[in-house]
Amino acid sequence: MSSTRKTALIAGALFVITFLTSIPAALVLYTPVLDHANYIVGAGADTRVALGAFLEVLLIVANVGSAVVLFPVLKRQNEPLALGYVTARIIESTFIAIGIVSLLAVVTLRKDVGGTGGAGTLVAVGRSLVAIHDWTFLLGPGWIVGVGNGLILGYLMYRSGLVPRGMAMLGLIGGPLIIISGTAVLFDVIQPGSAAQVIATIPEFIWELSLGIYLMVKGFKPSPILSGTTGDAGAGERSPALAVADR
Structure with missing residues (x-):
């Protein structure tokens, strides 16, 4: 197996892992704390939330890992943009990490429900921490x-x-x-999780999932940048193969 094939395989696997870790956390495991205002003073489902947090930590690793693995290949096309991609993944993962910490803080406070703050105060604090998670999800x-x-x-x-x-x-x-749907939610034009926002995410969802599967199954398509020819920076240069062919 060539080094570029290994790179494609690892990158594809990491993209698939992002789906396997993010979907259960967002749609299943976090549901009790996100959807129940009194979670912090109730019986709780702390193990379930902790599992969701663990999966999202793996999500962060896969997010950053996919960008780092692809960087040596993508920089041959356009190094500043390749670096920008790595940076965007890190920023996205930072938002995710803040969201994880906010929900784990709710779990910690739930265990301390008998503290001096009282149940009423804890509910308000818990909802504030959930709101932080919701905003980090939107912005990341x-x-x-x-x-x-x-x-x-x-x-x-x-x-x-x-x-x-x-x-x-x-x-x-x-x-x-x-970007448009996230901005619309930010300015209260549409509601978070509304049909409009869900529909807007479909092309991106298909893109990332299909990319992961394609890289795992097929690898990279033959491209000049895989033979060492630069991309945008060398767009005006002739490839060695073409030069030989002209002789």
């Missing part, structure tokens, strides 16, 4: 993803031809839709 996975995985990664993959260009177009379409 609900906005920065559109810039990083959508626009930047979509552009790099489209220009390099490392994956089918029709697939990469999903990122170029989905990225702006994520």
